Amino acid sequence: MPVLAVGATAAALAIAGTFLIGNEKIVEGACDRLEPYLRLQMKPLVVSAHGSPGVGKSFMHKLAARALYNRHPHLDLDCPGMDCSSLKVFSGLDYVSADRNLQHAALKAALVEHLNKSPQALIVIDEYDKMDCETQFMFRQLIQGSHNAKLSMNRAIVVLESNAGFHELHQLLVKTKDRLKLNPEKVQRMLKEIVSQKWDATGCHDHASLWKMVSMVDFFLPFLPLEQSDLRRLFDIRLNAIAADLLQAQQAELTWAPDVIAFLCDKVDYDGRYSIEGAKEASVLLTRYVSRALRQWQQQQPPKHQSPISYAVSQTGYNLPEVKLPQFVTGTPKAMFFLHLVVKPQGHGLGLLERRRSA
Incomplete structure (x- = not known):
C-alpha cells in the first residue's frame, strides 16, 4: 500500500522550485497548509486551484504526487501511473451525460475502489465547477460526511482544479504590478466568492447547502499568469x-x-x-x-x-x-x-x- 514519503513537503518545494515557473510562492503556501494535515489527518484536505491554462495547475498535482509518494521525487517517473498509483484524476465533464445514473454509479465505484487501494489518496477533479448537481452532492457527502461513511476519506487529499477566476487574477496582478505584493487573504476571499457565485448559479443549492459546499474547501490556490x-x-x-x-x-x-x-x-x-x-x-x-x-x-x-x-x-x-x-x-x-x-x-x-x- 503506498504511503506518504518522509519529507514530502520539503521534496515538493525542491521540485517546484526547479519545474514550476512563476508560481513557486503558491506551492510554498500550499506546503504550509499541507504540513499540519500530514500530522493530524483528521479530515480530507480539500484544495481548490484556480488560474488560466498553462500556469501549472495540472503540473502541480503531478509534482505533489511525486513528492508525496515517491522515495526519489526528482526522477522522471510514471506519474500518474504505476510509480505513484495513489494519484487518481477525474474530470468534472466525464460524468455529465444523458444516462447520469450509470455515470454516477461508475464514478462512485471508481472512487471507492481507489480509496480501498490507497487510503492516503491524492484525488484530482479537473473542471470541478462544471459537475452537475447530483455529482456535486455525492462529492460533498463523501468529503464532509466521510466520518459517518463506511469508507473514510480522512487520509485523502482532494485537489479541485478550475479556470474560474483567471480573469480576476489577471486584473488583480495588472493592478498591483507585482505578484509578491498580492494580499493572500484578499485573493482567498475573492476566489471563494467566485466559486460561491458559480455554484449558486447552477441552482443546485439553497443557502445552507451552498455554504456547506463552499466551506468544504480548506484553501484556494491562485495560479498567476506568466510574464x-x-x-x-x-x-x-x-x-x-x-x-x-x-x-x-x-x-x-x-x-x-x-x-x-x-x-x-x-x-x-x-x-x-x-x-x-x-x-x-x-x-x-x-x-x-x-x-x-x-x-x-x-x-x-x-x-x-x-x-x-x-x-x-x-x-x-x-x-x-x-x-x-x-x-x-x-x-x-x-x-x-x-x-x-x-x-x-x-x-x-x-x-x-x-x-x-x-x-
Whole structure:
C-alpha cells in the first residue's frame, strides 16, 4: 500500500522550485497548509486551484504526487501511473451525460475502489465547477460526511482544479504590478466568492447547502499568469533538458545563444505583460522550432556520433525551407560540428544549419 514519503513537503518545494515557473510562492503556501494535515489527518484536505491554462495547475498535482509518494521525487517517473498509483484524476465533464445514473454509479465505484487501494489518496477533479448537481452532492457527502461513511476519506487529499477566476487574477496582478505584493487573504476571499457565485448559479443549492459546499474547501490556490521573464526561465530549463538528453545519449553537446530564447519569447501571445496560454504555448513553440528540427538532424546522424551543437539566431538569416545537413565525413572522430538555429529572411521561423570546423 503506498504511503506518504518522509519529507514530502520539503521534496515538493525542491521540485517546484526547479519545474514550476512563476508560481513557486503558491506551492510554498500550499506546503504550509499541507504540513499540519500530514500530522493530524483528521479530515480530507480539500484544495481548490484556480488560474488560466498553462500556469501549472495540472503540473502541480503531478509534482505533489511525486513528492508525496515517491522515495526519489526528482526522477522522471510514471506519474500518474504505476510509480505513484495513489494519484487518481477525474474530470468534472466525464460524468455529465444523458444516462447520469450509470455515470454516477461508475464514478462512485471508481472512487471507492481507489480509496480501498490507497487510503492516503491524492484525488484530482479537473473542471470541478462544471459537475452537475447530483455529482456535486455525492462529492460533498463523501468529503464532509466521510466520518459517518463506511469508507473514510480522512487520509485523502482532494485537489479541485478550475479556470474560474483567471480573469480576476489577471486584473488583480495588472493592478498591483507585482505578484509578491498580492494580499493572500484578499485573493482567498475573492476566489471563494467566485466559486460561491458559480455554484449558486447552477441552482443546485439553497443557502445552507451552498455554504456547506463552499466551506468544504480548506484553501484556494491562485495560479498567476506568466510574464516574459518566467517564459525565459522556462525556455532555458527546457533547452537544458534537451541538452542533457543529447549528452546522455552521447549524440551532441548542445549550446544556444541568448537571442534564441528571445526569439522564442517573441513568438508567445501576450495580453499586456502576461502570457495568454503560459507554459502550454511554450511547449508548442519548442516542438515547432526546436524539437522537430532536432529530430530531423538526429535521423541523419550515424549511430553513436557525438558532435557539439550551438544554437544562434542570425540577423541576416538563411533561406532554409527544410533542414539541409552535409554528409558526415568518416574517419574524423575529432571533428567539431556546430548546429545553428537561424531566423529565415521572412522572420517566420528558425532553421537548422550544421557547420563543421576542425577541432
